[in-house]
């Protein structure tokens with residue numbers, strides 16, 4: 438089923454084409470002038486638009502231009518009773534897939550539409566998968582060539598050569614760690630170690646000995662001397678991830694290393710000097726933490742010599758198709774699945790989604806879609822975004838709706854989804870689906886029937 442827009446001021450022609458295409462299983466929408474066509478195409482996504490050239494208000498060629506601009510993935514077929522070569526050439530130049538001369542028979546339209554839709558799929562396949570090795574890449578590991586990321590790449594390039602401390606700011610999943618690595622790799626220190634410390638994962642005391650090392654006997658379990666991450670990173674880069682989570686006491690010690698480039702191991706007396714470039718990152722608002730007294734102001738200024746702010750994904754939606762292609766290739770290869778395209782509806786949904794979890798959430802979504810898809814094309818259903826988007830919209834990340842919920846009902850509906858997903862993934866073999874879920878076949882059958890999935894199975898076939 439494809440969604441098809443038909444625009445022709447000759448009403449009976451438009452209606453007849455619409456009915457013929459609907460009869461083939463498509464869903465058509467008929468309008469009678471160019472302006473209405475452009476509006477319809479911006480309200481809703483169409484796989485294909487069939488445009489008459491001579492129409493009131495906005496003519497077919499102008500409408501074609503506007504639709505291609507707004508929705509490049511819509512294939513456009515142009516029809517005209519005034520079949521001149523010039524018109525056909527102009528239409529193709531504006532991105533039409535084909536040109537039809539009126540009067541046309543319905544048979545002819547059906548063939549042209551089928552060809553156009555097929556051509557579009559091939560085109561989609563090529564653009565999404567080929568962009569992979571061309572543009573769309575900033576640094577080796579970073580994808581996204583939009584304006585917002587270009588600013589980030591320039592900043593990385595500019596700062597990499599210096600020894601300046603860099604503070605990377607950005608929401609969760611925006612790529613802070615990738616930026617830290619890119620800075621390291623593009624610096625003179627690239628061949629030396631890149632050492633990451635996740636400051637959030639370690640309790641205060643542990644973090645200190647992790648960073649600075651300790652002497653034998655420094656504390657109960659310190660059976661031998663141990664070098665800290667600062668020493669390990671000597672000559673290279675130390676990445677202090679989640680710097681906003683460091684306790685005040687440790688902040689004081691960090692400040693000293695930043696100022697003096699030297700420190701003592703925990704329980705030690707001798708001073709150790711290191712040559713380490715510091716890159717720190719956080720998703721917290723450090724300035725606000727300073728105001729609240731939770732982060733030392735002097736340390737903040739020491740760290741924030743060169744800030745790099747990563748834009749959230751929802752503010753750089755033009756990068757989404759590149760990122761999707763990147764993750765699609767990655768996971769299709771990993772899972773040895775042949776996936777050739779993302780359905781334009783799916784792509785549209787991906788581009789529009791709110792992405793609270795940024796690139797990481799997008800990556801997880803594609804990974805899951807690659808696992809779930811039953812064909813060689815990722816469809817909107819494979820994304821599972823609607824359900825999640827609705828939930829997120831209603832109550833942030835909180836799975837319990839504001840108005841409260843029935844645990845039994847929620848568990849029930851979750852169980853139903855699991856059963857159905859397992860069943861379709863197991864190619865509708867109940868025994869295999871039961872195995873996927875680690876339950877007895879009889880239990881599976883019982884639950885399957887109880888949820889009315891047998892009926893769904895009938896209608897879905």
Ligand SMILES: Nc1ncnc2c1ncn2[C@@H]1O[C@H](COP(=O)(O)OP(=O)(O)OP(=O)(O)O)[C@@H](O)[C@H]1O
Pocket residue numbers: 578579580581607608609610611612613614615616719720760763796797800
């Ligand atoms: N521009 C990008 N191109 C390709 N992959 C990206 C890009 N940005 C982020 N990613 C991927 O998204 C995921 C999250 O990125 P990363 O871990 O760097 O985010 P983060 O900002 O450190 O998140 P957090 O604050 O949660 O630690 C990673 O798998 C990373 O490879």
Ligand SMILES: [Mg+2]
Pocket residue numbers: 613614678
């Ligand atoms: Mg991170």
